[in-house]
Amino acid sequence: MRQETRDRPRIADVAREAGVSKTAVSFAFNSPERLSPDTATRIRDVASSLGYRPHPVARMLTQGRTQTLGLLTPQALSVVFANPFFATFSQGVAVVAEEAGYALLFVSPVQGSLARAVNRATVDGFVALGLAEDHPEVEQIRRAGLPIVMVDSGAAFPEHPAVDVDDEGGARLAAEHLLSLGHRDFLVIGVEPPAPGDQAESGGVVGRRLEGYREALAAAGIDLPDDHVVVGPASVEGGSACLASAWENGRRPTAILAMSDAMAIGAIHAARRLGLRVPADISIVGFDDIELSRHVEPPLTTVHQPVRRKGEEACRLLLSAIARDSSFRPDHRRLETRLIVRGSSGPAPIGKEVAGGR
Amino acid sequence: MRQETRDRPRIADVAREAGVSKTAVSFAFNSPERLSPDTATRIRDVASSLGYRPHPVARMLTQGRTQTLGLLTPQALSVVFANPFFATFSQGVAVVAEEAGYALLFVSPVQGSLARAVNRATVDGFVALGLAEDHPEVEQIRRAGLPIVMVDSGAAFPEHPAVDVDDEGGARLAAEHLLSLGHRDFLVIGVEPPAPGDQAESGGVVGRRLEGYREALAAAGIDLPDDHVVVGPASVEGGSACLASAWENGRRPTAILAMSDAMAIGAIHAARRLGLRVPADISIVGFDDIELSRHVEPPLTTVHQPVRRKGEEACRLLLSAIARDSSFRPDHRRLETRLIVRGSSGPAPIGKEVAGGR
DNA sequence: ACGTTCTACTAAACCGGTTTGCTAAACCGG
DNA sequence: CCGGTTTAGCAAACCGGTTTAGTAGAACGT
Numbered sequence: 074m075r076q077e078t079r080d081r082p083r084i085a086d087v088a089r090e091a092g093v094s095k096t097a098v099s100f101a102f103n104s105p106e107r108l109s110p111d112t113a114t115r116i117r118d119v120a121s122s123l124g125y126r127p128h129p130v131a132r133m134l135t136q137g138r139t140q141t142l143g144l145l146t147p148q149a150l151s152v153v154f155a156n157p158f159f160a161t162f163s164q165g166v167a168v169v170a171e172e173a174g175y176a177l178l179f180v181s182p183v184q185g186s187l188a189r190a191v192n193r194a195t196v197d198g199f200v201a202l203g204l205a206e207d208h209p210e211v212e213q214i215r216r217a218g219l220p221i222v223m224v225d226s227g228a229a230f231p232e233h234p235a236v237d238v239d240d241e242g243g244a245r246l247a248a249e250h251l252l253s254l255g256h257r258d259f260l261v262i263g264v265e266p267p268a269p270g271d272q273a274e275s276g277g278v279v280g281r282r283l284e285g286y287r288e289a290l291a292a293a294g295i296d297l298p299d300d301h302v303v304v305g306p307a308s309v310e311g312g313s314a315c316l317a318s319a320w321e322n323g324r325r326p327t328a329i330l331a332m333s334d335a336m337a338i339g340a341i342h343a344a345r346r347l348g349l350r351v352p353a354d355i356s357i358v359g360f361d362d363i364e365l366s367r368h369v370e371p372p373l374t375t376v377h378q379p380v381r382r383k384g385e386e387a388c389r390l391l392l393s394a395i396a397r398d399s400s401f402r403p404d405h406r407r408l409e410t411r412l413i414v415r416g417s418s419g420p421a422p423i424g425k426e427v428a429g430g431r
Numbered sequence: 432m433r434q435e436t437r438d439r440p441r442i443a444d445v446a447r448e449a450g451v452s453k454t455a456v457s458f459a460f461n462s463p464e465r466l467s468p469d470t471a472t473r474i475r476d477v478a479s480s481l482g483y484r485p486h487p488v489a490r491m492l493t494q495g496r497t498q499t500l501g502l503l504t505p506q507a508l509s510v511v512f513a514n515p516f517f518a519t520f521s522q523g524v525a526v527v528a529e530e531a532g533y534a535l536l537f538v539s540p541v542q543g544s545l546a547r548a549v550n551r552a553t554v555d556g557f558v559a560l561g562l563a564e565d566h567p568e569v570e571q572i573r574r575a576g577l578p579i580v581m582v583d584s585g586a587a588f589p590e591h592p593a594v595d596v597d598d599e600g601g602a603r604l605a606a607e608h609l610l611s612l613g614h615r616d617f618l619v620i621g622v623e624p625p626a627p628g629d630q631a632e633s634g635g636v637v638g639r640r641l642e643g644y645r646e647a648l649a650a651a652g653i654d655l656p657d658d659h660v661v662v663g664p665a666s667v668e669g670g671s672a673c674l675a676s677a678w679e680n681g682r683r684p685t686a687i688l689a690m691s692d693a694m695a696i697g698a699i700h701a702a703r704r705l706g707l708r709v710p711a712d713i714s715i716v717g718f719d720d721i722e723l724s725r726h727v728e729p730p731l732t733t734v735h736q737p738v739r740r741k742g743e744e745a746c747r748l749l750l751s752a753i754a755r756d757s758s759f760r761p762d763h764r765r766l767e768t769r770l771i772v773r774g775s776s777g778p779a780p781i782g783k784e785v786a787g788g789r
Numbered sequence: 790a791c792g793t794t795c796t797a798c799t800a801a802a803c804c805g806g807t808t809t810g811c812t813a814a815a816c817c818g819g
Numbered sequence: 820c821c822g823g824t825t826t827a828g829c830a831a832a833c834c835g836g837t838t839t840a841g842t843a844g845a846a847c848g849t
Contacts, residue, residue: 194534
């Protein structure tokens with residue numbers, strides 16, 4: 074209140090100084106054609122000599138729109154920005170938003186409350202990333218009359234536009250790839266929720282990928298017992314720890330299905346420390362296809378998902394929901410995944426398993 | 432205006448429904464102690480049954496603060512989010528902002544105009560990244576009475592709080608390291624401004640690093656002719672291209688000083704394609720120490736800068752500038768850099784240069 | 790010369806809240 | 820039972836703009 078208003082000139086100051094009404098000043102900025110050319114310029118001159126600029130908040134209030142899009146994440150920004158996946162997604166959203174003249178506000182829990190953050194947020198609509206199931210915030214946003222696009226939320230919220238990725242299919246591709254290389258003994262490395270009880274967020278994605286793995290293995294007559302699935306934090310270190318602890322518990326897989334590239338890379342490191350060659354002794358397949366994966370040694374075989382396009386599509390959906398003021402048919406979009414074979418996967422070692430698949 | 436207001440209940444609706452004044456409703460939310468306990472709860476009940484939430488913009492207007500911090504970048508968000516450096520920096524800013532209950536707004540040029548974006552931005556202050564020299568926006572912000580913290584702007588803007596990093600010193604360390612390994616023939620790979628004419632932004636950083644390289648080399652009696660400095664886009668591909676083209680032009684350095692890790696990694700790839708072993712035939716040192724550098728083969732020797740802490744410090748400075756409403760002594764902070772020796776640097780190949788340095 | 794249209798501008802209402810200043814009733818001590 | 824304090828709540832002003840509904844005067848047509 075203070076810093077802001079202390080010296081900042083108001084529209085009334087400009088009006089007085091220029092000897093016109095507030096209305097005239099407003100016109101000079103917003104619809105100059107309603108003023109005589111020289112009055113308009115004179116007003117603008119006075120304004121700029123006073124250092125006046127229309128107060129953006131006041132403007133928002135009267136115009137009823139903020140020209141800002143909210144990017145909603147159930148996790149704290151500290152964890153969100155640690156995730157390269159997120160940066161790429163944001164990039165997609167940002168490109169489209171920017172082009173349409175919208176600014177981007179990151180909305181994450183304020184003092185633990187996502188609801189409070191949503192209430193504070195001055196935006197024209199939300200893109201919600203990884204908000205699963207019946208998060209009450211979604212209903213809250215709907216009641217506020219703001220459009221919201223769900224990303225990676227599975228089939229939840231049919232009444233809102235949504236963008237998803239074929240996680241299940243991607244997982245199936247990864248598993249089938251390893252099966253076709255003759256692998257029969259698998260370890261799945263999964264992403265554990267950042268905070269306990271928070272399973273909602275990534276829960277959907279993790280569940281869908283696991284489902285995909287299971288399906289493909291089942292089709293080959295392979296069962297995946299629970300102790301062949303380990304979880305840890307979605308980081309390089311987390312991936313290392315997962316493989317290391319599984320190894321200690323006596324697991325001796327020839328192939329690893331990791332639900333995140335970071336974890337897969339961690340697993341490569343751990344394997345090396347265990348004296349295993351990748352892929353000669355053990356094959357590792359990741360998920361997401363982050364930039365890093367192309368550059369590690371060996372380059373990571375992984376399931377590519379169009380992360381950036383996901384952001385772009387979500388933003389486009391949101392913009393069109395904002396444009397049509399009536400709620401129109403909610404558009405659900407599902408993007409494809411595909412397998413990228415690089416160097417971290419190879420034939421199952423002979424002697425442990427015969428190279429059999431197909 | 433429409434979607435927003437159509438069905439959304441206003442404070443007056445709640446007041447009418449509850450049979451009280453607007454004031455009472457406002458009190459029920461903001462200073463319940465001024466109401467009798469049962470009136471307060473009754474009002475809140477009515478409010479929530481109507482699905483009322485105070486309009487955040489109206490609230491901003493009366494309170495004069497937005498509880499939002501702006502992160503100002505002269506580049507488009509699409510290029511900004513492509514940069515891992517930026518994600519880490521944002522993380523630092525976000526952690527501190529979040530803890531203080533502030534949201535984060537990304538402010539980048541709207542239709543090419545940073546000034547317009549700044550005007551639109553409803554924030555309590557700005558952290559400006561890489562805004563060099565006398566960008567007119569800075570003056571504009573100052574006149575609006577908003578605090579701004581400059582990051583990576585060198586000595587420009589002494590009247591504003593600022594956070595910098597010892598780029599020059601870091602560059603010197605990198606060069607000295609290679610000198611001590613006996614290298615005498617250098618190639619510097621620099622970052623070229625994303626858009627021509629935009630040199631302002633990274634210009635400062637690039638200049639300071641180059642200065643550091645030059646100083647260290649000069650101290651060893653080595654001159655760095657202009658054709659031993661090549662520039663390209665700050666990406667892996669850019670780095671590859673730089674080395675490749677320098678090689679074509681007949682340069683045969685034994686050591687490469689790259690101003691960004693991404694470019695250094697690109698240079699490693701290019702070197703390999705040229706049939707050179709790293710570091711046996713050629714040593715490569717990067718700058719920034721991004722996550723990726725630890726994981727490439729060979730692991731990259733680089734100059735570490737505390738990127739995340741940079742973000743944290745900047746945000747803290749901004750918060751304290753917002754808190755004290757009077758402009759107080761602008762705090763300038765300079766963070767240290769340090770050399771991280773990994774596998775991409777080694778003794779100069781014998782025969783080309785004797786291992787000489789000390 | 791007179792009614793009509795246009796031009797250039799204004800006063801007041803409005804957006805949706807918060808805050809100030811005030812009042813009526815309840816409470817309280819003597 | 821009475822003056823003074825406290826409590827609970829209200830009306831109106833305000834934040835800083837935009838927009839609506841007019842109005843005075845000039846230009847225009849006949």
